[in-house]
Amino acid sequence: DAGVTQSPTHLIKTRGQQVTLRCSPKSGHDTVSWYQQALGQGPQFIFQYYEEEERQRGNFPDRFSGHQFPNYSSELNVNALLLGDSALYLCASSSVGTGHTDTQYFGPGTRLTVL
């Protein structure tokens, strides 16, 4: 049973560029949440997707957008990158539908460095 997977593992971009991060949820899960974790801090909620729609959003600018596909996988897009966007981006999956669970299981994260 595969857990949550994320790609790529590491990414280096320059200011102003755009980036797309990918996530595949744990088998049987239908909900994907994205978090940003700065060094030495706890994860901060970006948004959550369920049924291909953004269900809840944290305090992040519109430069951060996402998408969920019919197979429940998800993408996080960040436009016009700033130095402050450098962080570990975490994807977590859970289930709202069949087999409901509030527990969010995290992937290994994507380390984004903006130069």
Next chain:
Amino acid sequence: GESVGLHLPTLSVQEGDNSIINCAYSNSASDYFIWYKQESGKGPQFIIDIRSNMDKRQGQRVTVLLNKTVKHLSLQIAATQPGDSAVYFCAEKGGLGTSYGKLTFGQGTILTVHP
């Protein structure tokens, strides 16, 4: 705003000792609490959870205690091992309709276990 915080940022123990990690939360509407363990370079790993209708829950070598009166959560690790060394985060989720899906994390406690 609402937040989840930790009393102690670091904790050092000897192998075999019991460890207690504390967490305070401020959102009285929170109905679900989770403890995660995060090792360097990895995503948070689920340890144990508890709902607000319980005050104690036990897992393998771990126990979570919830005191709703003082809004306090603790994680007890029995017979702590060097492999338990990591950053521990508590997280909370509000009831449906208040913060559906969103986890709010504390800053984290660094646990170091000395052989």
